[in-house]
Amino acid sequence: MNATARRAVAGPVSLLSESERRELFRRLKRANPAPTTELEYRTPFELLVAVILSAQATDRSVNRATAELFRIARTPEAMLALGLRGLKRHIKSIGLYNTKAANILKTSKVLADRYAGEVPRTREELEALPGVGRKTANVILNTAFGESTIAVDTHIFRVANRTGLxxxxxxxxxxxxxxxxxxxxxxxxxxxxxxxHGRYTCTARVPHCERCVIYDLCRYGDKVKK
Structure with a gap:
């Protein structure tokens, strides 16, 4: 771990004990043995496009847009053939679609030119793609390639802080x-x-503590009494 990483994790890593952390995930696993993304995709490239589109947008809205898009543009080459105007027509219901369309086409060109149309499998290569940051790279590494990465979005940030995990x-x-x-x-x-858990139980405004499977482990001071 480098000096920057050491500074980032200075102090107590978790407010929960090791046994509490194991119990927390044991319960989450029991409630949902095989969790996965709610984005609809069939290939790593489709997942990459969907994740780029999902920034500041709901998975449901992305799925609505990609249902037709992925029928006609399932590869970087097909996406490039669609062109900027054609791509925008499919994703105009999604916020920031102009920037996202430009990044998707730039990324498609890199994939077609450098990687024979395949999505690279290293963090460094992923983060070098237009429109792909650390969070997106973590999603691809975890969901498409099975690596043990964690992409911290607003939901995970909230859960990690509220619970004390x-x-x-x-x-x-x-x-x-x-x-x-x-x-x-x-x-x-x-x-x-x-x-x-953050999307459906530990929600932002009022958490649904009455149905929380980790209620007794949670350190959140304002949790709702069962």
């Missing part, structure tokens, strides 16, 4: 702490367990 002031700090706090047997699916 991996409190932090910023996204990278929370990610680094989660990678230490999550017991190794649960790291492969931790990303999806936490994001789904």
């Amino acid at each position: 991996a409190p932090g002031r910023h996204v990278r700090e929370v990610e680094d702490r989660l990678m230490q706090a999550v017991p190794r047997p649960y790291r492969r699916h931790a990303h999806h367990w936490l994001i789904l």
